[in-house]
Amino acid sequence: xxxxxLKATLRLESTDVLTNSxxxxxxxxxxxxxxxxxxxxxxxxxxxVSAFGPSLSADSSNTVYFYAQAASTNVGSxxxxxxxxxxxxxxxATLRPADFIWMPLAVKGSNVTVALKNLDVTNRSxxxxxxxxxx
Amino acid sequence: MGQFNSTIRVxxxxxxxxxxxxxxxxxxxxxxxxxTGTLEVGPFIDALFTGVGVLSTKQCGAKGAYVYVQSPSxxxxxxxxxxxxxxxxxxxxxxxxxxxxxxxxxxGDSILVPLSAQQNxxxxxxxxxxxxxxxxIADRAGEFGKSVIAVTTxxxxxxxxxxxxxxxxxxxxxxxxxxxxxxxxxxxxxxxTGYTIVSDKGYVLEFYRNSDSSQRIRVCINxxxxxxxxxxxxxxxxxxxxxxxxxxxxxxxxxxxxxKYFDGEQVYSQIIQSDSxxxxxxxxxAAADGSFLLGLDNYLNEGIYAYVIINKDKCFKVCQxxxxxxxxxxxxxxxxxxxxxxxxxxxxxxxVSVEIYDTQGNQLQFIxxxxxxxxxxxxxFYGTNKVTFILNDYNNxxxxxxxxxxxxxxxxxxxxDRTSYxxxxxxxxxxxxxxxxxxxxxxWNSGQFEPESLVLAYYNIKNEQSYFINIVTNHCQxxxxxxxxxxxxxxxxxxxxxxYIRLPNDGNGYSHEGGGFNRFYPAKxxxxxxxxxxxxxxxxxxxxxxxxxxxxxxxxxxDLSSVYNGYNDITFKPVGDYVMMNWYNPYNNQxxxxxxxxxxxxxxxxKDSLVLPGEExxxxxxxxxxxxxxxxxxxxxxxxxxxxxxxxxxxTELTAGGNSFxxxxxxxxxxxxxxxxxxxxxxxGNILLSPxxxxxxxxxxxxxxxxxxxxxxxxxxxxxxxxxxxxxPTSLGSENSLWLGSNSVVYFYQEPDRDSLxxxxxxxxxxxxxxxxxxxxxxxxxxMIGERFYVQTAxxxxxxxxxxxxxxxxxxxxxxxxxxxxNDYYWWDYLS
Numbered sequence: 001x002x003x004x005x006l007k008a009t010l011r012l013e014s015t016d017v018l019t020n021s022x023x024x025x026x027x028x029x030x031x032x033x034x035x036x037x038x039x040x041x042x043x044x045x046x047x048x049v050s051a052f053g054p055s056l057s058a059d060s061s062n063t064v065y066f067y068a069q070a071a072s073t074n075v076g077s078x079x080x081x082x083x084x085x086x087x088x089x090x091x092x093a094t095l096r097p098a099d100f101i102w103m104p105l106a107v108k109g110s111n112v113t114v115a116l117k118n119l120d121v122t123n124r125s126x127x128x129x130x131x132x133x134x135x
Numbered sequence: 136m137g138q139f140n141s142t143i144r145v146x147x148x149x150x151x152x153x154x155x156x157x158x159x160x161x162x163x164x165x166x167x168x169x170x171t172g173t174l175e176v177g178p179f180i181d182a183l184f185t186g187v188g189v190l191s192t193k194q195c196g197a198k199g200a201y202v203y204v205q206s207p208s209x210x211x212x213x214x215x216x217x218x219x220x221x222x223x224x225x226x227x228x229x230x231x232x233x234x235x236x237x238x239x240x241x242x243g244d245s246i247l248v249p250l251s252a253q254q255n256x257x258x259x260x261x262x263x264x265x266x267x268x269x270x271x272i273a274d275r276a277g278e279f280g281k282s283v284i285a286v287t288t289x290x291x292x293x294x295x296x297x298x299x300x301x302x303x304x305x306x307x308x309x310x311x312x313x314x315x316x317x318x319x320x321x322x323x324x325x326x327x328t329g330y331t332i333v334s335d336k337g338y339v340l341e342f343y344r345n346s347d348s349s350q351r352i353r354v355c356i357n358x359x360x361x362x363x364x365x366x367x368x369x370x371x372x373x374x375x376x377x378x379x380x381x382x383x384x385x386x387x388x389x390x391x392x393x394x395k396y397f398d399g400e401q402v403y404s405q406i407i408q409s410d411s412x413x414x415x416x417x418x419x420x421a422a423a424d425g426s427f428l429l430g431l432d433n434y435l436n437e438g439i440y441a442y443v444i445i446n447k448d449k450c451f452k453v454c455q456x457x458x459x460x461x462x463x464x465x466x467x468x469x470x471x472x473x474x475x476x477x478x479x480x481x482x483x484x485x486x487v488s489v490e491i492y493d494t495q496g497n498q499l500q501f502i503x504x505x506x507x508x509x510x511x512x513x514x515x516f517y518g519t520n521k522v523t524f525i526l527n528d529y530n531n532x533x534x535x536x537x538x539x540x541x542x543x544x545x546x547x548x549x550x551x552d553r554t555s556y557x558x559x560x561x562x563x564x565x566x567x568x569x570x571x572x573x574x575x576x577x578x579w580n581s582g583q584f585e586p587e588s589l590v591l592a593y594y595n596i597k598n599e600q601s602y603f604i605n606i607v608t609n610h611c612q613x614x615x616x617x618x619x620x621x622x623x624x625x626x627x628x629x630x631x632x633x634x635y636i637r638l639p640n641d642g643n644g645y646s647h648e649g650g651g652f653n654r655f656y657p658a659k660x661x662x663x664x665x666x667x668x669x670x671x672x673x674x675x676x677x678x679x680x681x682x683x684x685x686x687x688x689x690x691x692x693x694d695l696s697s698v699y700n701g702y703n704d705i706t707f708k709p710v711g712d713y714v715m716m717n718w719y720n721p722y723n724n725q726x727x728x729x730x731x732x733x734x735x736x737x738x739x740x741x742k743d744s745l746v747l748p749g750e751e752x753x754x755x756x757x758x759x760x761x762x763x764x765x766x767x768x769x770x771x772x773x774x775x776x777x778x779x780x781x782x783x784x785x786x787t788e789l790t791a792g793g794n795s796f797x798x799x800x801x802x803x804x805x806x807x808x809x810x811x812x813x814x815x816x817x818x819x820g821n822i823l824l825s826p827x828x829x830x831x832x833x834x835x836x837x838x839x840x841x842x843x844x845x846x847x848x849x850x851x852x853x854x855x856x857x858x859x860x861x862x863x864p865t866s867l868g869s870e871n872s873l874w875l876g877s878n879s880v881v882y883f884y885q886e887p888d889r890d891s892l893x894x895x896x897x898x899x900x901x902x903x904x905x906x907x908x909x910x911x912x913x914x915x916x917x918x919m920i921g922e923r924f925y926v927q928t929a930x931x932x933x934x935x936x937x938x939x940x941x942x943x944x945x946x947x948x949x950x951x952x953x954x955x956x957x958n959d960y961y962w963w964d965y966l967s
Contacts (some may be wrong), residue, residue: 073906121947
């Protein structure tokens with residue numbers, strides 16, 4: 001099997017809201033190669049689950065592109081937490097239903113993890129995940 | 136407002152064990168701002184002390200923002216991103232070692248991240264030297280403040296929490312399911328007495344000291360759940376709930392007046408030199424922006440009594456008594472941002488001026504009355520932002536009329552020689568502040584039309600008939616002003632010959648309660664009088680319709696004697712843009728409903744009638760909201776329902792699946808109006824129908840044991856347009872209720888196969904199911920409060936879970952036994 005290759009394209013557009021720049025459109029493309037993961041995680045109510053990591057010192061790249069999308073059918077929100085190389089926990093974002101995040105993770109070294117916390121204390125929340133080492 | 140869209144596409148370009156071809160999009164209405172551009176950023180220390188690298192200084196709404204940042208590939212070093220709130224907190228604690236970036240962008244990297252409200256912004260900084268970033272930040276629509284608050288005792292002191300329905304989480308902490316903030320007020324020292332809600336945003340918590348009840352504490356909590364201020368008041372302060380537009384505490388020590396004002400977000404303070412104060416509230420307590428009126432004796436030690444406007448932390452003197460100010464006329468209206476007063480010459484005994492000010496104390500209009508030498512002056516607020524003054528100059532028998540529109544700062548005037556007109560009726564309607572904040576508007580007929588017009592009837596009575604309503608007149612002229620008209624219009628109904636017309640007593644012109652026959656409602660674009668060619672007993676009955684297109688006469692009945700037997704009457708009232716007429720004919724035992732509409736395109740009066748068998752009149756038969764009219768006939772073996780379809784101008788019977796909609800279980804009431812749905816004094820035009828529910832409690836239907844298990848239905852009429860029929864799930868449990876909110880409908884029911892499982896189906900106002908939430912604990916309370924549906928479940932005797940359900944969010948948290956309130960719902964006792 002050939003080396004897996006992924007292409008992710010981010011497109012951001014807003015056609016009618018800008019006051020300082022009309023019809024603002026940005027597109028960015030990243031080529032991602034190497035390791036991969038893609039899955040859906042169903043997080044129990046009020047639970048915390050691991051979504052990535054821990055990264056290893058032997059990882060092949062300094063950067064991992066991480067993508068997470070909260071299902072639009074979710075009832076509550078999901079938090080995205082990072083534990084960095086210094087073992088410090090950082091709340092990166094709160095994903096409301098249908099929200100997504102697209103971000104690079106600096107994983108040079110080891111023990112970088114991403115955890116998802118379901119703020120819904122009654123219902124499970126579904127999150128689609130994808131990450132890949134930057135080529 | 137606008138639309139913000141972002142899309143991400145992830146797909147494989149070669150084989151993977153799991154095929155990937157994913158497109159995800161997010162979109163949403165943006166809030167108050169969006170910003171884009173390129174920033175040159177420096178080291179983190181620059182951002183810390185100079186703000187360089189802060190993407191936006193704006194405060195995003197409850198739903199936060201979306202942020203996109205790109206580090207161009209031409210950068211030499213990495214860019215780090217930080218949450219501004221964390222920097223702020225560390226800065227306050229003077230310890231910077233805990234500040235961590237949440238992302239590092241290598242040259243060429245980009246990030247798209249949703250920003251929660253609590254993160255409070257993003258700061259970009261270079262890791263070395265300087266670098267560029269391209270960025271875009273869009274605020275997401277959503278305001279703080281749709282919240283529930285509770286005060287409880289925890290570890291011997293009072294605590295509170297705020298749960299925000301828009302944000303979906305507990306404030307001010309993020310993601311902590313059990314949260315409370317201690318006020319540091321010991322329960323052994325102080326007694327908690329209750330809340331005041333402020334501007335549908337904040338709260339004032341009230342305490343007094345047990346050992347000395349004159350010592351009060353007022354804790355002002357803003358819409359973010361933060362303590363805006365805690366007032367420790369050791370003297371005899373007076374507290375004022377300013378019609379929910381604000382809250383004020385005042386105290387005078389004989390030398391100064393001390394003022395604390397809370398607008399729901401911030402507490403403002405000022406001290407004004409004066410011996411005493413009076414607060415004026417003859418019309419309303421506050422203007423639309425929360426400004427309120429005081430009289431201050433020995434103002435600034437100048438020996439005068441000054442009339443002032445208190446606007447947050449500013450005081451504007453608008454008048455001091457040169458002559459005499461009629462204190463009843465020093466007035467504000469909560470739908471307007473102006474103040475008026477009338478000045479009286481006490482020595483000569485006549486009015487000398489009317490003065491209108493904005494809430495900054497600037498004079499907007501001055502009406503000189505000194506030349507008329509009259510003490511007969513009427514004034515009335517009406518509609519939104521409008522006021523009229525009518526001066527009778529009895530020296531020459533003229534009326535002089537002014538109307539002021541605060542929205543345009545336009546003052547217009549006219550006059551009339553009253554020699555032939557002995558009588559005058561003034562027809563205006565004032566919007567009612569209760570509509571927006573009191574719970575009973577769902578049953579009363581308030582807010583069904585826009586009372587923006589002014590009508591004056593001048594006439595000479597030849598003969599009064601029943602109840603001073605039907606009169607014979609030989610001189611009758613109308614002077615009127617529609618909504619945004621810049622000048623008065625007039626219409627001469629008769630100028631000599633006797634004619635018959637119904638002129639309700641103007642004393643009822645204030646009323647917002649419909650259904651009576653002696654009411655009159657000048658609506659925004661039309662008003663109608665009834666006239667008779669004879670004596671209101673026989674001859675033709677005619678509608679005299681006034682619109683912006685002119686005045687028209689439309690025959691309603693060709694022979695009144697065919698329907699009138701001396702006691703029955705005709706109901707006439709506006710329903711939004713329409714006018715409904717309803718009468719019973721005892722001779723053929725039929726009831727007729729007619730809807731009139733002045734078509735601005737065809738310039739013709741459009742009408743459609745529904746004739747029903749039997750006497751089907753009264754409020755139990757028809758229900759109306761703005762542009763929505765529902766009629767139910769009990770005459771048939773299975774009651775039938777009709778609504779007036781505003782899309783085609785026809786009465787239409789409501790059916791479901793080919794069967795009469797109400798025939799499924801016809802014995803129950805089928806009307807439901809919601810609370811908290813009145814905006815600017817006008818209701819939302821929504822009527823929910825559900826035939827199997829029998830009891831209206833608050834904004835809900837309940838079904839009793841005898842009627843559980845049916846596949847119940849519901850339909851919603853929205854300003855005369857009806858949704859499709861929706862079949863509700865079957866429930867066999869005791870909890871089974873249907874609720875109509877301001878933007879959702881919730882069916883709350885017990886699952887038939889599990890006694891301990893409860894389900895809330897949340898529908899939007901198209902009756903499309905948006906979400907289903909299930910509850911496995913016993914239910915303490917459910918209620919619809921405006922935009923959110925409230926569920927309280929019991930964890931233990933002392934601990935409960937609170938849920939706020941909206942079409943887009945579920946907010947939840949755990950709480951001790953506590954006192955619950957909602958910041959836009961006055962009667963919180965009902966829910967505690």
